[in-house]
Amino acid sequence: MGEELRLPITADVDVVEARQQGRALAAVAGFSSGEQTVIAAAISEIARNILMYAKKGEITLSLVQNGDRQGVAIVAVDQGPGIPDIERAMQYGYSTSHGVGAGLPGAKRLMDEFEVDSVVGRGTTVTMTKWRRAI
Amino acid sequence: MEVPILRQGQFLIASIQSALTDADLSHLREALIAQVGRSRCRGVIVDVTALDVMDSFAVRTLRDIAHMARLRGAETVIVGIQPDVAFAMVQLGLTLKGVATVLDLEEGLAFLNRRTEERTFEAKPKKPSGRG
Numbered sequence: 001m002g003e004e005l006r007l008p009i010t011a012d013v014d015v016v017e018a019r020q021q022g023r024a025l026a027a028v029a030g031f032s033s034g035e036q037t038v039i040a041a042a043i044s045e046i047a048r049n050i051l052m053y054a055k056k057g058e059i060t061l062s063l064v065q066n067g068d069r070q071g072v073a074i075v076a077v078d079q080g081p082g083i084p085d086i087e088r089a090m091q092y093g094y095s096t097s098h099g100v101g102a103g104l105p106g107a108k109r110l111m112d113e114f115e116v117d118s119v120v121g122r123g124t125t126v127t128m129t130k131w132r133r134a135i
Numbered sequence: 136m137e138v139p140i141l142r143q144g145q146f147l148i149a150s151i152q153s154a155l156t157d158a159d160l161s162h163l164r165e166a167l168i169a170q171v172g173r174s175r176c177r178g179v180i181v182d183v184t185a186l187d188v189m190d191s192f193a194v195r196t197l198r199d200i201a202h203m204a205r206l207r208g209a210e211t212v213i214v215g216i217q218p219d220v221a222f223a224m225v226q227l228g229l230t231l232k233g234v235a236t237v238l239d240l241e242e243g244l245a246f247l248n249r250r251t252e253e254r255t256f257e258a259k260p261k262k263p264s265g266r267g
Contacts, residue, residue, distance in 0.1 A: 012156040012157045012158050013156050015156065015157070016154050016155075016156050019187070019188055020154065020187065023187070033219050034218070034219045034222040034223070036219070037187070037188060037219040037220060037222065037223040038222065038223045038226055040187060040188045040223070041188045041189075041190050041223040041224075041226075041227055044188055044190040044192075045190055045191060045227075048157065048190070048191075048192060092228060102190075102191035102227060102228065102229065103191065106190075106191055106227045106228060106229075109226060109227060109228060110223070110226050110227060
């Protein structure tokens with residue numbers, strides 16, 4: 001599909017930019033405006049996580065296809081401290097940063113596919129995909 | 136992006152004009168809470184019609200505004216949550232429990248008028264007793 005957007009995340013304005021770009025890409029993929037907002041919210045949560053825990057990182061947005069299904073894939077990469085206990089980090093309401101604890105578990109709820117890969121001291125990669133519902 | 140805060144009688148109206156960063160939201164919280172005291176207002180309306188997304192940080196900040204304003208003697212009402220935004224909030228599991236939300240600015244003003252009248256009424260001493 002070729003459409004790939006790489007967005008650096010180093011300040012809170014980048015969080016807004018990333019979710020707006022994500023919404024635009026979701027619109028291109030034909031998602032409803034409700035689902036565009038859902039995708040934007042998921043991007044907002046993981047982009048904020050990058051800032052909060054790793055200070056900087058990158059989000060890549062792309063269009064994906066599986067058979068005749070279209071979707072949006074989001075990959076968030078940072079070289080931050082990593083997540084020591086992923087199971088715990090995925091619990092809704094658990095936060096080590098005085099947040100509401102909706103970041104990772106919240107984004108997972110919003111997306112169809114969600115994967116966290118993290119190595120302590122090396123960084124974290126979150127990969128998530130939303131598929132368009134067949135009409 | 137600074138959010139303009141207008142004064143309308145006893146109420147403050149913060150009208151969000153575009154997408155806000157986390158810093159913008161925190162700034163709005165500080166500005167509103169300070170102004171509740173300065174202008175001795177009884178109610179706060181936050182109009183979120185223009186917000187593209189309400190994620191966990193935005194929801195928490197709005198909840199904080201409402202609770203802090205209440206501690207300062209003012210009622211808060213959130214107006215203008217768009218259908219798509221509400222949809223995403225519910226999917227994300229975010230609620231605004233304990234915070235008043237109404238459809239639009241007009242409803243917001245009506246709500247605050249009702250609430251502040253009730254409060255004035257409650258504050259009045261009960262029926263005079265022990266006479267006659």
